[in-house]
Amino acid sequence: MKKNPFYLKEIPVDAPFCDREKELADLISYAKSNINVVLFSPRRYGKTSLTKRVQNSLKSDGNLTAYCDLFGVTSVEEIAGRIARSIYAVTHKNQGMFQKAIGFITSFRPVLSPSPEGGISVSVQTAFKTDGLKILEDTMESLEKFIIDVALPVHVAFDEFQEIAEVHNSIGIEGILRQYIQKIQCSFFFIGSRRRILLDIFNDRKRPFFQSSLNYELKPLPHKDMVLFITSEFKSAGKYINEDDASKICQLVSNHPYYMQKFCFFLYEEIDKEVTQKDIAEIKAIVVESERVVFESILQGLRTKQINILSALAKEPTAKIYSASYMARHNLGSTGGIQQGLSTLSKKDLIEKDYRTGTWSVVDPIFVCWLIQMSL
Ligand SMILES: Nc1ncnc2c1ncn2[C@@H]1O[C@H](COP(=O)(O)OP(=O)(O)OP(=O)(O)O)[C@@H](O)[C@H]1O
Ligand SMILES: [Mg+2]
Missing domain, CATH: 1.10.10 (Arc Repressor Mutant, subunit A)
Structure with missing residues (x-):
């Protein structure tokens, strides 16, 4: 039997992806022009997966790409640590570059350990005791020096960026980040789904990031492309769904990328060969129930x-x-x-x-x- 072509978990960067060609081209072009972008949408519209694809393409063009997930950060030290870790994570496979990163980032030391998946997991520990905003300032300064020294185009993605607004002394943190981001010659993406909090950081004239970046909204997927994606994924994995039924699914999930994947994952598992109307009604109930908690x-x-x-x-x-x-x-x-x-x-x-x-x-x-x- 063929493998289910849909994803419940995070979609791999080389898996089939529906549409987003224009968004991909736009974002790559902004990144190459050192433009900073606020990428926002409701939850699970595909911001992270799209950013990973942008970075993949930039990487194959010789860029250095760092991905810094700020989900759940609770302190300024943690924000600084996540930034340092993202640089170590992207450089640790290249001895020369890794040594450079270690040389510049004096506030945090890298800790490499085997990951459960068989790779290497990168964490950091503080190199010396400094408190509060100073450690963020030191880290941003070392990032700036590293980027100058590495002499490659660099792209940095801050995912779940709005989380910084919930941390104590957030305006101080925004001030330091803004000061360096303005100076550093590279492109930064600020990504998030808590749109009110995220956009307030950039659109409130009293805050440091005011009008510093381009707002880019990710919309639901186009209906036509989604129908085509569903029918062709079923077909390539040896099962069949007609266009009307695929269109019904798109309507049920309002062209929402994550729910489309989830719906189709369950549907593909459920059916033997060909989708019927009854299957769709059953799967709808399963998808709704799966989110109940x-x-x-x-x-x-x-x-x-x-x-x-x-x-x-x-x-x-x-x-x-x-x-x-x-x-x-x-x-x-x-x-x-x-x-x-x-x-x-x-x-x-x-x-x-x-x-x-x-x-x-x-x-x-x-x-x-x-x-x-x-x-x-
Ligand atoms: N263009 C697409 N084609 C196919 N599947 C997609 C597409 N975009 C997103 N998905 C599906 O939606 C899932 C969620 O996407 P992702 O995690 O990138 O969204 P997000 O906007 O970052 O979510 P969050 O706001 O929760 O961080 C992906 O793992 C994938 O299964
Ligand atoms: Mg995300």
Whole structure:
């Protein structure tokens, strides 16, 4: 039997990828022109996988590419450590370059150890005791010196960049990062899905990163390309789905890349040879159920009034949330309460407003299915 061509886990960089040709070309071209980019979208639209492909292409053109994941950072020391680690991770296979990195990055020493997957895992330990912002400043200064010395085009991706805004003294941290990023001759990508927090870092005139980078939004995949991707992946792996059914899946997941992969992964496992309508209904229920724990924990962090708004927007997206009939239909209470609820829910990126039509809706398409199903 052939291997399931869809992915539940992170998609490998050489696996078939749907569309994103223009985005790939744009981002490679920005990177080569030393332009800094804020790459944003709702969760799991493919920012990380696209960035890895951008870096792969840059690497094959002789660039040095560092990938620094800031997910879960809790202190300035940790941010500095992750930056140092990303440089060691990309240089450790090249003796000459690794020695250079060690020479410049005096605040952190690399620690190489065998990884469970059989490769080498790179971590860092502090070389000497400095506290707070000074260690970040030292690390950024060494990054600058290293990049000058290495004399190659360099690309640095900061994934989950918005996390720095949650760390103590975040404005101080932003100030130092901005100061060096402005000086260093390379391209930086700042990637994140908490769009409100991320964009505030770059679009608030009182903050250090104000207007320092180009905003680049990743949209859902185009419907036509997604249909073609699904039908051809099924075919190449020895099973069959017709275009109408593939199109139905795209609609169910609102052209969301991750949910498309998940849906099709389960579907491919389930069927013998050919997809039927009944299979699609069954898999929809499985996909919704697979996210239940996540959705329940989201609701646990919300107040009843906020849940009411979320549920109303899942059932009926609207540009007229304050109309008396909408408020009454969904039991939304006072105008002030709605205003506050909309603000909290959009800060959490659970809902969004389409600025063209003014329509409020729930961001995650499977969350929508679950909320409707629960009739909360
Ligand atoms: N263009 C694409 N073609 C096929 N699958 C894709 C594509 N883009 C994303 N995916 C699927 O979606 C998954 C999630 O993508 P990825 O982790 O890159 O998203 P993300 O935007 O970085 O998510 P997060 O916001 O959670 O960090 C991938 O592992 C892959 O299975
Ligand atoms: Mg990501």
